[in-house]
Amino acid sequence: MQCKHELEYKQCADCQAEDYVEMVNALPRYVIVCMRHRDMLFGGNAHLFWSLDSNGYTAALETAGLYTEEKAREIAAGTHGQEIPINIAELGLEQEFFRTAESGLKELSTLTIFNVHNPRNKEIIERNKRIYYSDSAG
Secondary structure, three states: OOOOOOOOOOHHHHHHHHHHHHHHHHOEOOOOOOOEEEHHOOOOOOEEEEEHHHEEEEHHHHHHHOOHHHHHHHHHOOOOOOOOEEHHHHOOOOOOHHHOOOOOOOOOOOOOOOOOOOHHHHHHHHHHHHHHHHHHHH
C-alpha cells in the first residue's frame, strides 16, 4: 500500500496516525440525551436517551443507542438544544456497557438512569450543549 507521501509498500507514521484518528472517529461513542421529554416511570426524574437506530427513547442508559459523532451531530442539528450528544467517555462508560444490535438482548439486573436533579449530570448536559450548539452557530 502506498501512502500519499509516496512511500512504497507501507504507510508513513503521519498517514498511520490519520487512519487511526479516522477509525476512532467512526466508532459509535455518543449517546443522545433528549431534553424535550422525561421518563414518567421514574416520576419524571430521568432523562431519556435515543434508543438503538433512532427507534424511540429509553431511560435505561444500558439500552441507549450509540452513535458516531457525525451521526449524533446530524441528529442534534436543528433541534435548538433539545437533543444533546454526549461522549460515553465523559460518563465514564465503555461500549461494552451498552446493549447493541450485535449483542442482541441483554439481561439487565440493574438499570442506570440519568437523574435530572443530579448536579454532575446537569453540568455534563450544559457543557455538551455549549460545545455542540456553539459550533453550529458559528
